Amino acid sequence: MENVKNHIVPYRTFLYVLALLIVLTLTSVTLTQISLGTFTVTIALLIAAIKSSFVLRIFMHLKFESLMLKLMVLAVILIICLVIFITLLDYLYR
Amino acid sequence: MTTETHRDDLASKTGMWLFLFTEMLLFGGLFVVYSVYRYRNAEAFHLAAEELSVFVGTINTIILLISSATIAMSITAIQKHNKKLTLLLLGITVLLGLAFLVNKYFEWGEHIREHIYPGSPILASRGQGDVLFYGLYFFMTGLHALHIIIGLVFICVIGRLIIRDKIVHDNFVLLENSGLYWHLVDLIWIFLFPLFYLIT
Numbered sequence A: 001m002e003n004v005k006n007h008i009v010p011y012r013t014f015l016y017v018l019a020l021l022i023v024l025t026l027t028s029v030t031l032t033q034i035s036l037g038t039f040t041v042t043i044a045l046l047i048a049a050i051k052s053s054f055v056l057r058i059f060m061h062l063k064f065e066s067l068m069l070k071l072m073v074l075a076v077i078l079i080i081c082l083v084i085f086i087t088l089l090d091y092l093y094r
Numbered sequence B: 001m002t003t004e005t006h007r008d009d010l011a012s013k014t015g016m017w018l019f020l021f022t023e024m025l026l027f028g029g030l031f032v033v034y035s036v037y038r039y040r041n042a043e044a045f046h047l048a049a050e051e052l053s054v055f056v057g058t059i060n061t062i063i064l065l066i067s068s069a070t071i072a073m074s075i076t077a078i079q080k081h082n083k084k085l086t087l088l089l090l091g092i093t094v095l096l097g098l099a100f101l102v103n104k105y106f107e108w109g110e111h112i113r114e115h116i117y118p119g120s121p122i123l124a125s126r127g128q129g130d131v132l133f134y135g136l137y138f139f140m141t142g143l144h145a146l147h148i149i150i151g152l153v154f155i156c157v158i159g160r161l162i163i164r165d166k167i168v169h170d171n172f173v174l175l176e177n178s179g180l181y182w183h184l185v186d187l188i189w190i191f192l193f194p195l196f197y198l199i200t
Helices: A011-033 A039-059 A067-093 B009-040 B042-049 B054-079 B083-113 B121-125 B128-163 B173-198
Strands: none
Touching: A011 A039, A011 B054, A011 B173, A039 B054, A039 B173, A067 B009, B009 B042, B009 B128, B009 B173, B042 B128, B054 B083, B054 B173, B083 B128, B083 B173, B121 B128, B128 B173
16 A cells, blocks of 8 residues: 655644744734624634644645545535534524 | 565554544534524623633643644654654653643633532523533533543553554554544644634
Protein backbone atom coordinates (compact mmCIF):
# COMPACT_ATOMS: atom_id res chain seq x y z
CA MET A 1 0.00 0.00 0.00
CA GLU A 2 1.15 3.54 0.56
CA ASN A 3 3.39 2.64 3.49
CA VAL A 4 6.49 3.68 1.60
CA LYS A 5 5.21 7.10 0.58
CA ASN A 6 6.32 9.24 3.50
CA HIS A 7 5.68 12.93 3.32
CA ILE A 8 7.62 15.04 5.80
CA VAL A 9 6.08 18.38 6.69
CA PRO A 10 8.79 20.87 7.76
CA TYR A 11 8.64 22.19 11.36
CA ARG A 12 8.32 25.78 10.20
CA THR A 13 5.06 25.02 8.32
CA PHE A 14 3.45 24.06 11.64
CA LEU A 15 4.87 27.16 13.34
CA TYR A 16 3.52 29.45 10.59
CA VAL A 17 0.09 27.82 10.82
CA LEU A 18 0.19 28.10 14.62
CA ALA A 19 1.00 31.82 14.40
CA LEU A 20 -1.83 32.31 11.93
CA LEU A 21 -4.28 30.41 14.15
CA ILE A 22 -3.36 32.53 17.19
CA VAL A 23 -3.76 35.74 15.16
CA LEU A 24 -7.17 34.54 13.94
CA THR A 25 -8.20 33.72 17.53
CA LEU A 26 -7.23 37.18 18.76
CA THR A 27 -8.97 38.79 15.77
CA SER A 28 -12.11 36.85 16.57
CA VAL A 29 -11.95 37.91 20.25
CA THR A 30 -11.38 41.58 19.35
CA LEU A 31 -14.09 41.72 16.70
CA THR A 32 -16.73 40.09 18.89
CA GLN A 33 -15.99 42.46 21.79
CA ILE A 34 -17.06 45.35 19.57
CA SER A 35 -20.79 45.13 19.27
CA LEU A 36 -21.56 44.38 15.64
CA GLY A 37 -25.10 43.15 16.21
CA THR A 38 -26.14 40.18 14.13
CA PHE A 39 -22.81 40.18 12.29
CA THR A 40 -21.03 39.01 15.46
CA VAL A 41 -22.32 35.45 15.07
CA THR A 42 -21.42 35.37 11.36
CA ILE A 43 -17.92 36.74 11.93
CA ALA A 44 -17.15 34.43 14.87
CA LEU A 45 -18.35 31.34 13.00
CA LEU A 46 -16.59 32.38 9.78
CA ILE A 47 -13.27 32.76 11.62
CA ALA A 48 -13.86 29.42 13.39
CA ALA A 49 -14.45 27.81 9.98
CA ILE A 50 -11.23 29.30 8.57
CA LYS A 51 -9.30 28.11 11.65
CA SER A 52 -10.70 24.60 11.40
CA SER A 53 -9.84 24.38 7.71
CA PHE A 54 -6.17 25.05 8.60
CA VAL A 55 -6.25 22.48 11.41
CA LEU A 56 -7.81 19.89 9.09
CA ARG A 57 -5.58 20.58 6.10
CA ILE A 58 -2.17 21.09 7.73
CA PHE A 59 -2.20 19.74 11.30
CA MET A 60 -4.35 16.73 10.39
CA HIS A 61 -2.35 16.30 7.19
CA LEU A 62 -5.44 16.15 4.95
CA LYS A 63 -3.80 18.33 2.30
CA PHE A 64 -1.40 15.47 1.58
CA GLU A 65 -3.87 12.57 1.87
CA SER A 66 -5.74 10.70 -0.84
CA LEU A 67 -8.74 12.20 -2.61
CA MET A 68 -10.95 9.49 -1.10
CA LEU A 69 -10.17 10.55 2.47
CA LYS A 70 -10.64 14.23 1.59
CA LEU A 71 -14.06 13.48 0.09
CA MET A 72 -15.06 11.42 3.13
CA VAL A 73 -14.21 14.27 5.52
CA LEU A 74 -15.97 16.77 3.28
CA ALA A 75 -19.09 14.56 3.20
CA VAL A 76 -19.26 14.36 6.99
CA ILE A 77 -18.85 18.14 7.34
CA LEU A 78 -21.59 18.67 4.75
CA ILE A 79 -23.93 16.29 6.60
CA ILE A 80 -23.43 18.20 9.87
CA CYS A 81 -23.99 21.56 8.13
CA LEU A 82 -27.11 20.23 6.38
CA VAL A 83 -28.58 18.88 9.62
CA ILE A 84 -28.02 22.24 11.35
CA PHE A 85 -29.41 24.14 8.34
CA ILE A 86 -32.54 22.01 7.96
CA THR A 87 -33.26 22.02 11.71
CA LEU A 88 -32.97 25.82 11.81
CA LEU A 89 -35.19 26.17 8.71
CA ASP A 90 -37.83 24.21 10.60
CA TYR A 91 -37.61 26.48 13.67
CA LEU A 92 -37.36 29.74 11.73
CA TYR A 93 -40.23 29.17 9.29
CA ARG A 94 -42.62 26.92 11.13
CA MET B 1 11.69 -11.88 2.63
CA THR B 2 11.35 -11.32 6.33
CA THR B 3 8.45 -12.61 8.39
CA GLU B 4 7.28 -9.06 9.14
CA THR B 5 3.68 -8.94 10.38
CA HIS B 6 1.24 -7.52 7.87
CA ARG B 7 0.86 -3.77 8.13
CA ASP B 8 -1.49 -1.36 6.39
CA ASP B 9 -1.00 2.22 7.48
CA LEU B 10 -3.60 3.60 5.10
CA ALA B 11 -6.28 1.31 6.54
CA SER B 12 -5.17 2.19 10.08
CA LYS B 13 -5.47 5.89 9.39
CA THR B 14 -8.78 5.52 7.54
CA GLY B 15 -10.13 3.58 10.52
CA MET B 16 -9.07 6.40 12.84
CA TRP B 17 -10.83 8.92 10.60
CA LEU B 18 -14.03 6.82 10.61
CA PHE B 19 -13.95 6.95 14.41
CA LEU B 20 -13.35 10.71 14.30
CA PHE B 21 -16.45 11.03 12.06
CA THR B 22 -18.59 9.54 14.83
CA GLU B 23 -17.05 12.06 17.24
CA MET B 24 -17.80 14.90 14.83
CA LEU B 25 -21.42 13.74 14.52
CA LEU B 26 -21.71 13.46 18.31
CA PHE B 27 -20.63 17.07 18.83
CA GLY B 28 -22.50 18.10 15.67
CA GLY B 29 -25.71 16.89 17.31
CA LEU B 30 -24.92 18.95 20.40
CA PHE B 31 -24.33 22.02 18.24
CA VAL B 32 -27.82 21.53 16.74
CA VAL B 33 -29.29 21.46 20.27
CA TYR B 34 -27.30 24.59 21.15
CA SER B 35 -28.49 26.47 18.03
CA VAL B 36 -32.15 25.68 18.61
CA TYR B 37 -32.09 26.57 22.32
CA ARG B 38 -30.17 29.72 21.59
CA TYR B 39 -32.72 30.73 18.96
CA ARG B 40 -35.58 30.15 21.38
CA ASN B 41 -33.89 31.84 24.40
CA ALA B 42 -31.81 34.53 22.71
CA GLU B 43 -31.98 37.06 25.56
CA ALA B 44 -31.11 34.62 28.38
CA PHE B 45 -28.24 33.08 26.37
CA HIS B 46 -26.91 36.57 25.66
CA LEU B 47 -26.84 37.53 29.35
CA ALA B 48 -25.55 34.18 30.60
CA ALA B 49 -22.70 34.08 28.04
CA GLU B 50 -21.47 37.46 29.29
CA GLU B 51 -20.70 35.86 32.67
CA LEU B 52 -18.05 33.59 31.16
CA SER B 53 -14.46 34.86 31.24
CA VAL B 54 -13.33 35.66 27.70
CA PHE B 55 -9.77 35.97 29.00
CA VAL B 56 -9.59 32.42 30.41
CA GLY B 57 -11.33 31.11 27.28
CA THR B 58 -8.80 32.83 25.02
CA ILE B 59 -5.85 31.50 27.04
CA ASN B 60 -7.26 27.98 26.84
CA THR B 61 -7.78 28.32 23.08
CA ILE B 62 -4.17 29.37 22.59
CA ILE B 63 -2.96 26.54 24.89
CA LEU B 64 -4.80 23.97 22.76
CA LEU B 65 -3.57 25.49 19.48
CA ILE B 66 0.06 25.32 20.66
CA SER B 67 -0.40 21.72 21.86
CA SER B 68 -1.81 20.81 18.45
CA ALA B 69 1.24 22.32 16.76
CA THR B 70 3.67 20.46 19.07
CA ILE B 71 2.09 17.05 18.44
CA ALA B 72 2.05 17.75 14.70
CA MET B 73 5.76 18.63 14.88
CA SER B 74 6.48 15.40 16.80
CA ILE B 75 5.52 13.48 13.63
CA THR B 76 8.12 15.45 11.67
CA ALA B 77 10.65 14.74 14.44
CA ILE B 78 10.11 10.97 14.37
CA GLN B 79 10.36 10.93 10.57
CA LYS B 80 13.72 12.66 10.94
CA HIS B 81 14.91 9.91 13.35
CA ASN B 82 14.93 12.40 16.25
CA LYS B 83 13.54 10.31 19.11
CA LYS B 84 14.48 12.78 21.86
CA LEU B 85 12.74 15.71 20.17
CA THR B 86 9.67 13.54 19.46
CA LEU B 87 9.37 12.70 23.16
CA LEU B 88 10.04 16.30 24.20
CA LEU B 89 7.29 17.58 21.88
CA LEU B 90 4.86 14.94 23.16
CA GLY B 91 5.79 15.91 26.73
CA ILE B 92 5.01 19.56 25.98
CA THR B 93 1.67 18.50 24.44
CA VAL B 94 0.74 16.58 27.60
CA LEU B 95 1.76 19.48 29.87
CA LEU B 96 -0.32 21.93 27.79
CA GLY B 97 -3.27 19.54 27.94
CA LEU B 98 -2.95 19.43 31.73
CA ALA B 99 -2.72 23.24 31.86
CA PHE B 100 -5.99 23.39 29.91
CA LEU B 101 -7.64 21.10 32.46
CA VAL B 102 -6.32 23.16 35.40
CA ASN B 103 -7.81 26.32 33.87
CA LYS B 104 -11.08 24.48 33.31
CA TYR B 105 -11.03 23.36 36.97
CA PHE B 106 -10.73 26.93 38.24
CA GLU B 107 -13.35 28.12 35.76
CA TRP B 108 -15.88 25.49 36.80
CA GLY B 109 -14.95 26.00 40.47
CA GLU B 110 -15.81 29.68 40.14
CA HIS B 111 -19.25 28.88 38.70
CA ILE B 112 -19.99 26.21 41.29
CA ARG B 113 -19.01 28.59 44.13
CA GLU B 114 -21.60 31.01 42.75
CA HIS B 115 -24.12 28.13 42.91
CA ILE B 116 -24.27 27.82 39.14
CA TYR B 117 -24.30 24.15 38.25
CA PRO B 118 -26.88 21.80 36.72
CA GLY B 119 -29.64 21.12 39.23
CA SER B 120 -28.82 24.11 41.43
CA PRO B 121 -31.95 25.78 42.89
CA ILE B 122 -30.35 29.23 42.52
CA LEU B 123 -29.74 28.59 38.81
CA ALA B 124 -33.30 27.27 38.43
CA SER B 125 -34.67 30.50 39.92
CA ARG B 126 -32.97 32.48 37.14
CA GLY B 127 -35.28 30.96 34.53
CA GLN B 128 -35.39 28.38 31.78
CA GLY B 129 -32.92 30.11 29.42
CA ASP B 130 -30.11 30.19 32.01
CA VAL B 131 -30.77 26.57 32.98
CA LEU B 132 -30.44 25.55 29.32
CA PHE B 133 -27.33 27.67 28.71
CA TYR B 134 -25.43 26.39 31.73
CA GLY B 135 -26.71 22.85 31.19
CA LEU B 136 -25.24 22.89 27.69
CA TYR B 137 -22.11 24.72 28.89
CA PHE B 138 -21.31 22.15 31.56
CA PHE B 139 -22.25 19.19 29.36
CA MET B 140 -20.38 20.27 26.23
CA THR B 141 -17.22 21.60 27.93
CA GLY B 142 -17.34 18.57 30.26
CA LEU B 143 -17.56 16.12 27.36
CA HIS B 144 -14.74 18.04 25.69
CA ALA B 145 -12.62 17.87 28.87
CA LEU B 146 -13.27 14.12 29.00
CA HIS B 147 -11.88 13.92 25.46
CA ILE B 148 -8.81 15.87 26.61
CA ILE B 149 -8.24 13.32 29.40
CA ILE B 150 -8.63 10.39 26.95
CA GLY B 151 -6.29 12.15 24.50
CA LEU B 152 -3.67 12.65 27.24
CA VAL B 153 -3.78 8.94 28.17
CA PHE B 154 -3.54 8.05 24.46
CA ILE B 155 -0.48 10.30 24.01
CA CYS B 156 1.21 8.85 27.14
CA VAL B 157 0.72 5.30 25.80
CA ILE B 158 2.22 6.40 22.48
CA GLY B 159 5.15 8.01 24.32
CA ARG B 160 5.82 4.70 26.07
CA LEU B 161 5.83 2.89 22.71
CA ILE B 162 8.31 5.43 21.35
CA ILE B 163 10.62 4.92 24.37
CA ARG B 164 10.51 1.15 23.71
CA ASP B 165 11.23 1.74 19.99
CA LYS B 166 7.90 0.22 18.96
CA ILE B 167 7.13 3.43 17.07
CA VAL B 168 10.02 4.41 14.82
CA HIS B 169 10.82 6.59 11.80
CA ASP B 170 9.23 4.17 9.29
CA ASN B 171 6.38 2.91 11.47
CA PHE B 172 4.63 5.79 13.17
CA VAL B 173 0.98 5.48 12.15
CA LEU B 174 -0.04 5.12 15.82
CA LEU B 175 1.60 8.45 16.59
CA GLU B 176 -0.25 9.96 13.62
CA ASN B 177 -3.55 8.54 14.91
CA SER B 178 -3.01 9.95 18.40
CA GLY B 179 -2.23 13.28 16.71
CA LEU B 180 -5.46 13.08 14.70
CA TYR B 181 -7.43 12.51 17.91
CA TRP B 182 -5.74 15.45 19.63
CA HIS B 183 -6.39 17.73 16.65
CA LEU B 184 -10.06 16.74 16.69
CA VAL B 185 -10.25 17.79 20.34
CA ASP B 186 -8.71 21.11 19.29
CA LEU B 187 -11.14 21.38 16.36
CA ILE B 188 -14.15 20.96 18.65
CA TRP B 189 -12.81 23.64 20.99
CA ILE B 190 -12.39 26.01 18.01
CA PHE B 191 -16.21 25.95 17.76
CA LEU B 192 -17.06 25.68 21.47
CA PHE B 193 -15.02 28.80 22.28
CA PRO B 194 -16.89 31.33 20.08
CA LEU B 195 -20.28 29.73 20.78
CA PHE B 196 -20.03 29.95 24.56
CA TYR B 197 -17.56 32.77 25.23
CA LEU B 198 -17.62 35.18 22.29
CA ILE B 199 -21.13 35.38 20.86
CA THR B 200 -22.87 37.36 23.57
